[in-house]
Amino acid sequence: xxxxxxxxxxDFIAHRRQAYLVTAVLFxxxxxxxxxxGIHQSIEFTGGTLVQFKTTAPVDVEKLRAGLDAAGLKGxxxxxxxxxxxxxxxxxxxxxGSKTDDTQATTKxxxxxxxxxxGAGGFTPGSGEAVxxxxxxxxxxxxxxxxxxxxxxxxxxxAYRFEWRFGLAxxxxxxxxxxxxxxxxxxxxxxxxxxxxxxxxxxVGYSLNDTIIIFDRxxxxxxxxxxxxxxxxxxLSINETLPRSILTHVTxxxxxxxxxxxxxxxxxxxxxxxxxxxxTGTFSSIWIAAPVLRMIEQKWPGVDGRGVKVKPKAVRSxxxxx
Amino acid sequence: MFATIRNRMILIxxxxxxxxxxxxxxxxxxxxxxxxxxxQDVQVKRxxxxxxxxxxGGMHLGLELDxxxxxxxDVSKDIDLALTVxxxxxxxxxxxxxxxxxxxxxxxxxxxxxxxxxxRAKGIVQQNAFLEFRMTDKTGALDAALPAMDRVLAQLxxxxxxxxxxxxxxxxxxxxxxxGTKLTADSGxxxxxxxxAAADTVKAGGPILQALIISxxxxxxxxxxxxxxxxxxxxxxxxxxxxxxxQRVLPRGIELKWDQSATGGLEPMRALYALxxxxxxxxxxxxxxxxxxxxxxxxxxxxFDLDRAGGRRFGQETSRHIGDFMAIVLDGKxxxxxxxxxxxxxxxxxxELSGRTIAEAQDLALTLKAGALPFTLKIVEERTVGASxxxxxxxxxxxxxxxxxxxxxxxxVGYYRMSGAxxxxxxxxxxxxxxxxxxxxxxxxxxxxxxxxxxSVGIAVDANVLIFERIREExxxxxxxxxxxxxxxxxxxxxxxxxxxxxxxxxxxLFQFGTGPVKGFAVTLIMGIIASMITAIxxxxxxxxxxxxxxxxxxxxxI
Numbered sequence: 001x002x003x004x005x006x007x008x009x010x011d012f013i014a015h016r017r018q019a020y021l022v023t024a025v026l027f028x029x030x031x032x033x034x035x036x037x038g039i040h041q042s043i044e045f046t047g048g049t050l051v052q053f054k055t056t057a058p059v060d061v062e063k064l065r066a067g068l069d070a071a072g073l074k075g076x077x078x079x080x081x082x083x084x085x086x087x088x089x090x091x092x093x094x095x096x097g098s099k100t101d102d103t104q105a106t107t108k109x110x111x112x113x114x115x116x117x118x119g120a121g122g123f124t125p126g127s128g129e130a131v132x133x134x135x136x137x138x139x140x141x142x143x144x145x146x147x148x149x150x151x152x153x154x155x156x157x158x159a160y161r162f163e164w165r166f167g168l169a170x171x172x173x174x175x176x177x178x179x180x181x182x183x184x185x186x187x188x189x190x191x192x193x194x195x196x197x198x199x200x201x202x203x204v205g206y207s208l209n210d211t212i213i214i215f216d217r218x219x220x221x222x223x224x225x226x227x228x229x230x231x232x233x234x235x236l237s238i239n240e241t242l243p244r245s246i247l248t249h250v251t252x253x254x255x256x257x258x259x260x261x262x263x264x265x266x267x268x269x270x271x272x273x274x275x276x277x278x279x280t281g282t283f284s285s286i287w288i289a290a291p292v293l294r295m296i297e298q299k300w301p302g303v304d305g306r307g308v309k310v311k312p313k314a315v316r317s318x319x320x321x322x
Numbered sequence: 323m324f325a326t327i328r329n330r331m332i333l334i335x336x337x338x339x340x341x342x343x344x345x346x347x348x349x350x351x352x353x354x355x356x357x358x359x360x361x362q363d364v365q366v367k368r369x370x371x372x373x374x375x376x377x378x379g380g381m382h383l384g385l386e387l388d389x390x391x392x393x394x395x396d397v398s399k400d401i402d403l404a405l406t407v408x409x410x411x412x413x414x415x416x417x418x419x420x421x422x423x424x425x426x427x428x429x430x431x432x433x434x435x436x437x438x439x440x441x442r443a444k445g446i447v448q449q450n451a452f453l454e455f456r457m458t459d460k461t462g463a464l465d466a467a468l469p470a471m472d473r474v475l476a477q478l479x480x481x482x483x484x485x486x487x488x489x490x491x492x493x494x495x496x497x498x499x500x501x502g503t504k505l506t507a508d509s510g511x512x513x514x515x516x517x518x519a520a521a522d523t524v525k526a527g528g529p530i531l532q533a534l535i536i537s538x539x540x541x542x543x544x545x546x547x548x549x550x551x552x553x554x555x556x557x558x559x560x561x562x563x564x565x566x567x568x569q570r571v572l573p574r575g576i577e578l579k580w581d582q583s584a585t586g587g588l589e590p591m592r593a594l595y596a597l598x599x600x601x602x603x604x605x606x607x608x609x610x611x612x613x614x615x616x617x618x619x620x621x622x623x624x625x626f627d628l629d630r631a632g633g634r635r636f637g638q639e640t641s642r643h644i645g646d647f648m649a650i651v652l653d654g655k656x657x658x659x660x661x662x663x664x665x666x667x668x669x670x671x672x673x674e675l676s677g678r679t680i681a682e683a684q685d686l687a688l689t690l691k692a693g694a695l696p697f698t699l700k701i702v703e704e705r706t707v708g709a710s711x712x713x714x715x716x717x718x719x720x721x722x723x724x725x726x727x728x729x730x731x732x733x734x735v736g737y738y739r740m741s742g743a744x745x746x747x748x749x750x751x752x753x754x755x756x757x758x759x760x761x762x763x764x765x766x767x768x769x770x771x772x773x774x775x776x777x778s779v780g781i782a783v784d785a786n787v788l789i790f791e792r793i794r795e796e797x798x799x800x801x802x803x804x805x806x807x808x809x810x811x812x813x814x815x816x817x818x819x820x821x822x823x824x825x826x827x828x829x830x831x832l833f834q835f836g837t838g839p840v841k842g843f844a845v846t847l848i849m850g851i852i853a854s855m856i857t858a859i860x861x862x863x864x865x866x867x868x869x870x871x872x873x874x875x876x877x878x879x880x881i
Contacts, residue, residue, distance in 0.1 A: 002737055003794070132702040135384060146835040150828035157827060161820055198770040198843040201832050202777065205825040205847070209781075212824055213788065216817035244791045248784045251733055255726035255780030259773055262725055264718035266376075267773045274777065 005242040012238050012286055013231050013294065019287030023176065030183020039186050042193035043129055045136040048090055049106040053114060055085045055123040063117055064089070071113035073106075089114070106130070143197050147178065147204065154208060162219055165296045170211045173289035177207045177280045184276045190269045199270040203277030206252070210245065210285040217241050218293070230297055234290045245282060252278055327871060330864040337856075338751065341758030345369060370761045372419070373435075374768035374842055375705070379712040380435035381443055384703025386428055398427040404699060405430055408447060417443075429702070440706050448699055453605025454651040455636075456577075457643055458660050459547035459596035463573040468532050470571045475530045478567060534559050535594065545647035545660045547597065553590035556580070575599050582655040595656050597649050602639040605652075607632020613683035616672075622683035624673040633669030641666035719772040726776050727753070734783055738790050740880030744865040745786040748857040752782050755853035760846060768842035778850040785822075785858030789814040790881055803879045807866050811859070818859065822851050 043050040061078050068076045068089065076091040089110050107130075114123055151171050158167030181200055185192060217237035225233060256278070259271040347369045375382050387397055387404070405424055412420045412432065421433035437443050534555045538548030551559050562568060563578060572578070581593035611626040628636055640648075640663050649660040650673055661673065730749065734742035756775060760767065793810030801809060826848055833844035870876065 129706060130701075130704040131384075135703045142835040143840075146828075146831045149835070150831040153827040153831060154824045157824055158820075194840055195770050195773075198774070198840050201828065201840075202774065202843070202847065205828050206781065208824050208828065209784070209821040212821040213817045216820055220813075220816075240795075241791075243794075244784075244787050247733070247737060247787045247791075248781070251730045251783050251787075252777070252780035254729035254733065255722075255777055258722045258726035258729060259776055262718050262722035263773060263776070264715055266715060266769055267718070267722075270770065270773050 003243060004246045005239070008239045008242050009235075010239060011235055013234055013291060016287060016291040019283075019291070022283075023180075023288065026180055026183070030180060030187060033186040034183055037186055037189070039182070040189055040191045041136075042191045042196075043090060044131055044139060044194050045192060046090075047130075047132050047134070047136050049110070049130040050088060050090045051107050051110040051129075052086070052088045053111070053123050055087070055118055057118075057122070058085055059087070059118055061087075064114065067113045067117035068110070071109060071116065073109060073113060076110070139194070139197075143201075146201065150204070151175075158212070158215075162215060165293060165300070166215050166219070169289050169293035169296060170208060170215065172292050173211050173284040174204055174207050176284050176288050177277065178204060180280050181273060181277055184280075185273065188272065188276075190272060193269065195266060195270045196273055199273035199277070203274055203281065206274075206277060207281030207284060210281050211289045213244065214238055214241050214285055214290065215293070218290075230294055234294060238286055238290060245285075249278055249282060327864065327867050330860070330867070334751075334861055334864060337755065341754045344758040344761050345371070345754075371757065372764065372766045373712070373716070374766045374771070375433050375435060375712075376707050376769040377712045377716050377767060377772065378435050379707050379709030380433065381437045381440050381707075382703065382705040383432040383434075383444070383447060383701055384425075385430040385432065385447065385699040386702050388700035401428060401430060408432060412447070430699070431703075436709060437706075444701065444704075448701070453608060454601035455603045456579075456597040456599075456601045456649050456651055458545045458647045458649055459576050459598060460646065461573075462546070463576045464535075464547070464549065464578070464596040465537060467571055467573055468535065471568050472530050472532055474567050474571055475562060475565075478565070480530060480562065531559065531562060536591075538593065544662070545595075545649075547595055547647075548659070549594040549596070550591040551594055553584045553592050556584075556592050559594070579649070579651055579654060579656050582652070582657050593656070593659070595649055595660065597651070597656075601651070602643075602648070603628070603632060603636050607635070611687040613680060613687040614672075615680065622680045624683050624687045626671055626673065626687075628669045628671070630669070636671065637666055637668040640671075715769050716772070719769070719776065723772075723776040723779065727779050730779055730783060734786075738881055740869075741790055741793075741866075744862055744869070745783055745790070745858075747865060748786065748861045749779065749782060751861055752850075752853050752857040753779065755856065756846070756850050759849045759853060763845070763849070765845045765849070766842050767846070770840065770843040771846040774843050774846045775850065778847070778854070782850065782854040782858070785814070785818045785854060786862055788817055789858065789862065793879070793881055797879060797881070803876050804870055806879065807870065811863055815859070818855065822855055826851055 061080070064078050064087070065076075068078070068091070073089075073091045076089050079088045079090070080086065091106055091110055151174070154174075155164070155167040155171055158164075158170055178200065181203060184190075185196065185200075190196060214237055217240055218233055221228075221233045221237050221240075222230075225236075228236075253275070256271050256275050259267055260275070263271070347367050349365050349367050350370075385404070385408075387400055401424060405422065408422050408430065412422060412434070417434045417437060419435060421431065423431045425431050432447055434443055534551055536550045538545070538550055560580070575598060576596050577599045579595050579597055581595070584590040584592040607628045609627050609629050611624055614623050614625050615621070616623045643663050644665065645662065647660040647662050650657045657673070727749070731746050734745050734749075736742070738745065753775075756778070765771075789810050792814045793806050796806035796809045796813075797803070829844045829847040829851070833841055833848070836844055
């Protein structure tokens, strides 16, 4: 029987300061990128008209830009995507309320401008896609609401099944993952689209899963080794769940790999974000959730789920407490 | 109840058979616009898993009231009206399984799959419902014009449809519902080899339209200017009548309009009306419409109110036309048999719905009110996905799914050996159950949903991994195989339940607040988790029990 990390005895909690440092550094880099570069938002969030097209021969992006400017589509963004000759132009849908507030009109204008540059037949005009900024704003609010409320839901559930301390630690670890993932989206210049939002939210689920499985072991071990210190129990639990963590991460990463390679351009950002999510989720379950649980326990010493008083700082008590 | 292996196996078999049945391709009827431009119902066979727009191509529209031109007093109510109108129109437009939904209180989402002409679709969606009252033609102008029309068609080289009745058979045969003369809408303008006789009649300018358009008077229709066309020939007749050459022969002041729906019966007929071009009144004068039951006849009617100016005009016109028949035309379609005008109608009139239900009266009232919608709809969201892009996505997703599954199989069997193989067996059931449950709840599979399914294959084995690791721990602790398996499942259970319940919680909120593809993703996630709990806990355990049952004295476990 092959077994990874079968009898691992790593002192994870002892390295928590290094872990905090790693997190801090990542946060600084990420927030700098977030503020400096900002997040590239997709049409779903910004509003506007997106026209995708394919040219028969490669075209100079600058030429395209000049052509669009000449056609009065100033400030249009040009992006390459997918194959070599595939481009996407994002233009502002003309002023709201006026006659030109029309996707088809804007699409036509973009297609006409491109034809000016590459000549008729030099490209396959694409379809237009348009969203008003109002819809985008709503989408953002909805995504935030979903995350916030699912946090509350998880807090309540864990408070019921475990204890509020566990819930708080799990939610903090997950919040850590969300922030880092958003930073990652900024650093990697991934376009924030609905697909990416779905990825962030499934990453939330994945990261929570991971934390809960470790916490479940902690709860069990607290009951089993009543006289041990919390630190020992935490370390033991993480080590015991290590083989499971490794294997599940490997299977998850391999399906993500398959998605990245085969599922095409639209899914790639989803897979990339999830890739990052698997790593940060694992990291946070071990080095954020557990130490935070310990911190909370130190600050508000309480009774664990089984009614056993846990004193992290105390020396082993000889009297079993009920 | 499921204590015995036999009962467990029976339950699994039931689930598998149920899932397979849920996924068997079935025949569905879809309305499509044929090449001739008319509607027809087509039978399509396909797997009952709806693909989202992003997977099959199509158009997504988000619509709101255009408050910039006129402020609506009650947006939610007006949106409800608009919804009714849109449903009717899009049904006529002919799109496979259109989605027309109210989102929140002020928005309508319209999703049209496989649309080829987005601009036209947008036109249909945005135009106002247009209500008109028009008098039917008393002069028999169409009867007179039909031979001329046929001559024009003959000159154009249009031949009667294959199997079209010769003049001798004609109307009587049609009315008798002779199946041998039944026409098909899509038989086109090709004459087959047996149509030699028909070719002769063509030379003479014989009956093409005359054979298909039956005068309503002979069929017992009360209103003049009523004609009947077999439903199967509607498409052909419509496209022929649209020809500019034919239109030119049509007498001035006359317009032809189809009935909203066909009659029932052995051979359904659709009425074609010759109407005066100039409407006596339009829906812009309409202020209200309510469905009622006529106290004298006990039949549903729709009572409508007109504004002051409209009422005056309507009064004048109707008093001039007592004894005549007035067609109610909505968006170019006549609503039922035109009623006779018995007396002068002023600001308040009623529409009789011969033999129709109160629900239809309610519909008509809504539509009539909608016909006078004082606002336009503004497009706030528009997305068009090419069908080929959608197909590429599906193909890519399936390949990714297969390769991902292969990876997982290799890892699981490589690491857990025989037990891993059992888990893989359970995994295949997991995929089957997930797809089946999605098809059963009629979920729409979107691109993120597809990615979610592929990803979940990697995550679905987690429960088995948890169980197997526990079994290993028990084996290492020196338990016998049977005890280790029991204990392994028992100890892994709380972790599996807690982690899955919290994921379902997040997915539920995602479903509540997400839109479009994100919502679809949440659904696949929830279904996947339920399926994975069933397979990982129940199915794998059953497999283990079967295995242990065959080797009661096994001292080692391939895990």
